[in-house]
Every structure is written in structure tokens, then in C-alpha cells.
Amino acid sequence: MSFTYKYPRPALAVDCVIFGFDHTQETPELQTLCIERNIAPFKGKWALPGGFVQMDETLDAAAARELKEETGIENVYIEQLYTFGAPDRDPRGRTVSVAYVALVNLEKHHLDAGTDAKSAAWFPINKLPALAFDHKLVVKTAIERLRGKVRYQPVGFELLPDEFTLSELQMLYETILERTFDKRNFRKKIDGYGLLIETGGMRRGKPNRAAKLYRFDSKRYKALEKHGFLFEL
Amino acid sequence: MSFTYKYPRPALAVDCVIFGFDHTQETPELQTLCIERNIAPFKGKWALPGGFVQMDETLDAAAARELKEETGIENVYIEQLYTFGAPDRDPRGRTVSVAYVALVNLEKHHLDAGTDAKSAAWFPINKLPALAFDHKLVVKTAIERLRGKVRYQPVGFELLPDEFTLSELQMLYETILERTFDKRNFRKKIDGYGLLIETGGMRRGKPNRAAKLYRFDSKRYKALEKHGFLFEL
DNA sequence: TTAAGTTAGTGTAAAATTAACACGAACAAA
DNA sequence: TTTGTTCGTGTTAATTTTACACTAACTTAA
Known part of the structure; x- marks a missing residue:
């Protein structure tokens, strides 16, 4: 690789907003899967599953990989949402994050105790805990997108069995x-x-x-x- | 900055699809501004204006800066479109590009011979030349977005005087x-x-x-x- | 076995929105 | 003053959307 561009580069991450729906509940709510961070920064806080993009994978692949690694979820609907790049969004240093939205049915994808998922939990979108980084904004953006999209594209079925x-x-x-x-x-x-x-x-x-x-x-x-x-x- | 993450990072760029409209034409067409590249790769080919994100600026700011530097256009409507990250999209090495869409009125923003703009030109979107990188895909995505957006948000006015x-x-x-x-x-x-x-x-x-x-x-x-x-x- | 409780499944009429359609007014140029 | 061109304006029919209520099917408890 002969790349003339040598300036410092932002780190590049992907984060996933996973919307889950449980059709068996009497008054279901949209839920989002969060992970409890066990390393600094924001240790102990909830965050969206995500991680750094590797050099040889597409962004979509990175998002799918992180989704699987951190939650065990795979083969679900996933699409790019928006890219967040405020210079101070990560206290460790400049990190740009490409956010994705995934849609799953909660009955099909219950959290098995395997994987890293012991610290993962679903939260109704109206009762989210405080989130690390700018993830509150990411979730808000995802909700707006879902509400917009669901009206003119039949994506809702992804949330049902x-x-x-x-x-x-x-x-x-x-x-x-x-x-x-x-x-x-x-x-x-x-x-x-x-x-x-x-x-x-x-x-x-x-x-x-x-x-x-x-x-x-x-x-x-x-x-x-x-x-x-x-x-x- | 004490950043533990040291893996190789993709370079991060922004690119702008600038839609221009000339209301004075009898049968106007949507146009896009392209720049003739004068360095490799794709030297001599047309490409979207864009460049690398600096470490202390937001993505929006990077897009606005590149827009101004390469075309002289500023203070116009601009919004993030989509992020393109195929591993081989730049032959120099892994480069992820956050694409933006800008809307301008052609009468207001005619290309002055100043700036770098001597190698810039407007092309009707149906008569685009071959474009460098994956910019053809970027423009296609931008058109779809504009067509979708214009129907339920009054952004079209940005294209008029x-x-x-x-x-x-x-x-x-x-x-x-x-x-x-x-x-x-x-x-x-x-x-x-x-x-x-x-x-x-x-x-x-x-x-x-x-x-x-x-x-x-x-x-x-x-x-x-x-x-x-x-x-x- | 029967009654009570709950959700599934179905049609019609009024209201609102969208689509189709044509001509006189205003202005410049010849 | 005639000609050519775009501006500006209402009405009617068709379609789409909204409002609205009862019987069917099934389970559980009496």
C-alpha cells in the first residue's frame, strides 16, 4: 500500500442501535439493546454495541461483526444510519462512528447467556439509562429514522416473527x-x-x-x- | 491524548455532491459540480470535490471547508448523505468517505475563475462523465435521496433564488x-x-x-x- | 354444559383529498 | 394593433380516507 496521505487519522468505529419488538407482550414497547461497559472510558455505563472497523472489511461487515460478537445476534436486517463525528465525542481521542440500525424480533433473539452477552440488556426506548459517548443522540436519530422509514417501506416486518x-x-x-x-x-x-x-x-x-x-x-x-x-x- | 487504540486506521475523507439548478433555462436540468483531478490516482478524471477530515473539525465542517476550498461555494444548504467504506474504493489504501449533499442555485453560484475552480465544471446529472473512485455510486445515492427528501421536506427552495x-x-x-x-x-x-x-x-x-x-x-x-x-x- | 369474557373478522356511508380540465389577462415584440 | 407567449384562476368528478358496530370463535370458570 503506497499511500501518500500520512496525517493523523481519526479512529473509525461502528455502533449499532438494535431495535427489538416483542409481539407477545400485551402492551409492547420498542426496545434497544445496550451493553454495560467494563473498561474505561465510561466504565460501568451502558453503551451501544460497537467497535473499531478493521482495515479489510466493509462498514456493513464491521457492523454485522460487532453485532454478532457483542450480542450473538446475526442474520438480521441492518442498515447504515448516520455518521457521528464530533471531535470530542470520545474522551480517548478523535473517533468517528458510523452508526447502524438493526431490527430484530425479541422472541427469536432472546439473549442467550453465551457470548459476551451477560452484560447486555434490553431497555424500552422511553426508559433508556444514561448512555456513554453521544449514544443518546445516536438512539434518538435512529428512532426518527425508523419512524420515517416504516411509513413508506415495509421494514416493520423485520420486527415480527x-x-x-x-x-x-x-x-x-x-x-x-x-x-x-x-x-x-x-x-x-x-x-x-x-x-x-x-x-x-x-x-x-x-x-x-x-x-x-x-x-x-x-x-x-x-x-x-x-x-x-x-x-x- | 491517551488513546489505547493503535491499530491501523482507514483514512477519513468527505466528498460533496453539489446539486445545482438554473431556473433561467428553458428546460433546466439538475446539475452536479465535478472537479478535474490533477494528481494521481485518477489524474485527469473527474471527481466530486472532497478531501480529508482534519483532526479537530466536525464532519459537517470538513465538508463545508472542502466545498469552499475547491469550488468557492459557501453558506449553502448541506447535509450528510451516506458513508462509503468499501475496502478497495481508493487505490492508495483504505479510505472511508462521508458523503454530503449540497444544494445551490446556479445563477447565484456561478463558477468564478478564482479559487481552484478553473478545473471545475457543472454536468447535467444525466450526462455525467466517468467519475473517479466510487463517485458514480455516490451521485446515484444522492439523487435518490434528493428525490425522496424533496417530496416531504421543503428543501427544493434551496435550489432557487x-x-x-x-x-x-x-x-x-x-x-x-x-x-x-x-x-x-x-x-x-x-x-x-x-x-x-x-x-x-x-x-x-x-x-x-x-x-x-x-x-x-x-x-x-x-x-x-x-x-x-x-x-x- | 352453559355462561361469561375476550379478541378476530367483516361492510357501508360520509368526508376529504386529488385529479382533470380551459380560458381571459398581461406583457413584449413585430 | 396584432401576434405570440406565459400568468393566473374554479368547478366537477373520481378516488381515497375516515368513522363507525356487530357477529364469530375460542377459552375459562361457573
């Missing part, structure tokens, strides 16, 4: 957007997109009428997307 | 979104937001009826924005 009921889907949107939807109008609209497939299964186990299960037709969505299809809630 | 006519505004949206609008419906909608102020001036000089001039009421927009106001085109 593969098979879900329409009530669960509605609850998800109500939780993220902090508003309510009329049940019949919601179903009419979702139905109109033709992006859900009945699996034939039913959600049983509660003392009331069982609900049909659906899955998201991602193939159909990708096909429609190419021809300028607009999802909108 | 302070005072503009409704026809110019309509032409701007038609150019960016590559579609047409019905004149009366367009005006009705814009009018409905109450975000334009008649300046009293008229756009004259063409051999036809003069048009009223307006300016964007950014104070009012900011006030409304706080209360969850939605602009949508």
Missing part, C-alpha cells in the same frame, strides 16, 4: 408511530397491497378466537419495487 | 421528480401550506405577462415543524 397476525402487525405500527389505527381501515389498506400470504396456520393459546397467520411476501415486494411501487402507511 | 415565481418552483419539482404537475393543482397545494410570501416584485424581461415573485417563509415552516407539521408534495 416470520408468521404473524394482523393484530400483531397493527400493534407494531401503533407502537412505533405512537398512534392508533382503526382496525378495519388498517386491514383494508394492508390487504390492498397484496403483500401478505396466509400461511394457513392460526395463532392459538389465548382464551379467545384464534387469529390467522400471515407472512410477508418479500419476493413480490421486490418485484413491485422495481417498477416504482410505493408502499405507504 | 431567494425570490422565485410559482412557475419556476413547479419547473424545479418537475425536473427533480421527472414528472409533470397540473398547474392549477400545483398552485392550490403550495398555496394550502401558506409557506410562501409575496414579495411584491415581479419577474419581468420576457415577452409575456410578468409573474409574481415569492419567497419561502422559513420561520413559519420551522414553527410549524415543531408541532408535527407535514409538508408533502
